[in-house]
Amino acid sequence: MSDVPPPWLPEDIDETFDPLEHADIEPSPETPLIVTPRGGDREVGRSCYQVDTQHGRYLVDCGLSQGTSDKFPDLRGLQPQSIDAVFLTHAHVDHCGGLPVLENRNLLADNAPVVTTPPTASIASLMLEDSLKIHRRETDGSSAVQQFTSRDVAEVCDRFHTVGYGGGRIEGVAPVSDVEPAIFQLGNTAHLLGSAWVVIQTSGYRVCFSGDLGGRATHLPDMSPPPESGLLMLESTYGDTHSHPSLSGARTGLWEDIERAIQTREPVLIPTFAIGRAQTILLIIAERLHTLSADLRDRVEIVLDGMAVEGTDIYHEYVEDTNYFAESLVNRVVESGETEPFFAESFTIPETDQDRQKILTRAARDGTVPVIISPSGMLTGGNSPRYLAEFTARFGNASVFLTGYQAANTTGRTLQSQYQADQETVSATIDATPFSTDWPESSDVQWVHAENTGDSELKTRISFSADWISLVEGLSGHAAQSGLLSFARTVAPDTIGLIHGPDYAQERLGPHLAENVAGVDQVTRSRRMTPIAVGSETDVDTAVISPEEIDSTGYTELEDQIDHLYELLSKLNEEVASARNEPGLSEAEIREVIQDEMEIKE
Ligand SMILES: [Zn+2]
Structure with missing residues (x-):
């Protein structure tokens, strides 16, 4: 130590x-x-x-x-x-x-x-x-x-x-x-x-x-x-x-971004933690995929990679148990008999690098739109950094959604910082190997020697347009x-x-x-x-x-109560909306309901 x-x-x-x-x-x-x-x-x-x-x-x-x-x-x-x-x-x-x-x-x-x-x-x-x-x-x-x-x-x-x-x-x-x-x-x-x-x-x-x-x-x-x-x-x-940005807003926002990418034929990469966040995202997709037109549905290929697959299998093992899952979800599973609610109606699980390569080839050749959910969430391991490097070599446009906290010294943080600094092009040096014997020919992906270490280990330098990046907050x-x-x-x-x-x-x-x-x-x-x-x-x-030594933080008890009430109402609203397959109330509408009830004027 x-x-x-x-x-x-x-x-x-x-x-x-x-x-x-x-x-x-x-x-x-x-x-x-x-x-x-x-x-x-x-x-x-x-x-x-x-x-x-x-x-x-x-x-x-x-x-x-x-x-x-x-x-x-x-x-x-x-x-x-x-x-x-x-x-x-x-x-x-x-x-x-x-x-x-x-x-x-x-x-x-x-x-x-x-x-x-x-x-x-x-x-x-x-x-x-x-x-x-x-x-x-x-x-x-x-x-x-x-x-x-x-x-x-x-x-x-x-x-x-x-x-x-x-x-x-x-x-x-x-x-x-x-x-x-x-x-x-x-x-x-x-x-x-x-x-x-x-x-x-x-x-x-x-x-x-x-x-x-x-x-x-x-x-x-x-x-x-x-x-x-x-x-x-x-x-x-x-x-x-x-308080966090509204969860229902984040869910709807992420789906709208995915839908837009499918329309404009931009491949999507969602680097994510294998347990928890991955299933939240899978559920967002699974519950909304049927709302796409038949044309767009034919075009999209949902891809689930790495440990996120085993993680989701464990979720499905417990999905009929109300001790561990919300009653609304359990009821839906029991009534519909669909015991894998986290999986969309069709999806691909690549087993080998050859499978991964084929997904990207289909996208370049046939115009399919892969939506790839892959660990790790901060692009430090797993297959997400490999997909990102392949994307930069193969595609002129793509979408990369950063859906979670990006810790210091990670590729995710490096990219996020450059994006937030309004750079036009972002770049990073990553540890990643190609799906094939080498990266596809491109000036955006280069083998480089590791910085500052002087050793012979090769790393991969990638650069791409900052427009690819979206920060998804509120999940x-x-x-x-x-x-x-x-x-x-x-x-x-x-x-x-x-x-x-x-x-x-x-x-x-x-x-x-x-x-x-x-x-x-x-x-x-x-x-x-x-x-x-x-x-x-x-x-x-x-x-x-x-308590005596402390200055006021500026938050009143009433504001806390409103926020707490807001979180409860949003959750209820979402459950009702998802049970009825309706969009539900917006954040502004919920806040309005609370304000009307409490007769508070801003
Ligand atoms: Zn935790």
Whole structure:
């Protein structure tokens, strides 16, 4: 671990550093629950939170940060076989990608389970296989040491202990003594198929981990309300965003752009994350494809590539279960007998590079319009960068929809920045291989030597018109500030520890919560390797913001209520509209309804 220790930890921190010992605290009748972030504190990535009780040690999530190189949670000071159970909120790699490292370092007790919902276990197994491939590629031939192997992945997947939403006694699932009075509870967060918040309770005290909060997907059931808890560890990814652009607007907008591209015969590439976003986009297409004229329908070829295929298969396995899917979707599936609602009426799944080449040849030769949905979402791996390079070599015009967050140092971010800077032509150097033996002859695609490294490795330089790019906003699977506030109000905690968010988001969200969550004593930006105690003594060294110290953020409670109401109404509107196959109300119309009801004049 070459991480520089964060400024609040001693500089000479070594491998034996034990955060509880350092803070001079241990579970006791006064402080029966202690929570220590080991990653995912002031960052989005490698979420991992240790929970200590008087009789057990647990983890909630164990993720990784994917960037220029993998980063895992800080696992210093953990004794071999000391973790009695892991509770997994959902299957995104920033929450589950570090699980095999626990196995590799022998930190899990014999029979320690990874407790999660059935869909999360299925998706996480798929994600871990994939992250092993990426991890191997990264460490292959470099000085970085491989942190886990295929055996670790297999062994940790064997530990999945699946439970539905609900709860049970921890001693019923984990190898802890039967004097352990702890209880766990999982409830739907509507962020991703199977996603959950996790509550751990002991000796009358509770801690609630929000996991990632959603509430914006029309195909998932509503979020379940969490129980009141003394400590809330709350995600803050979009803590600075008051509310997202309307989801129905984003869905309609994306479809209109796809339709326009089909009309003008521009091939479409939608780079996307394989799980979650891919299925949201597939559903948008599947539900609207029949509205095209017969002529346009003949022309379009929907292409689903890579891990997005396996991901969608898992979605279809659970599609008749109202625990995991919205009732409106389940009813439609049951009534129509069409058990694969995420798939359009016809689509292509390429298996080989030859298949991929044929799709592009058909487009150039016959004027078919491929609409390609392919990981990765930030054009850093998978087949999306390869399609993009082939597009630039083969087509004069094309559409590339960036549908999600583009992290720093990714091809997606490079292109997005140039587009936002109003450049006419955008370019990037990517790691991609052609579908055939070489790129088609074109000045827009060139082999180049890797920049700055001076080594002989060849990269591909691509450039194309900025007009190709569209940024699709509003499809986010994360709750914005108003959703986070409403979750926090339901939990009604004494203390809120902000996790899983960038600095600027936490700095905006903290004061907002301190001011608007009734009864909250302290809101802290959690610190890696720094314990927060739950119990009668909560005076632990964390960055505390008290309500008195905070200036108004300018948002009134009324505005929050309107936004919350707006989100509820939009969702209802969409469900009704999709059930009736009608376009439904526009954003402006919904806002008008609310304003009429509340008699507010702008
Ligand atoms: Zn997530």
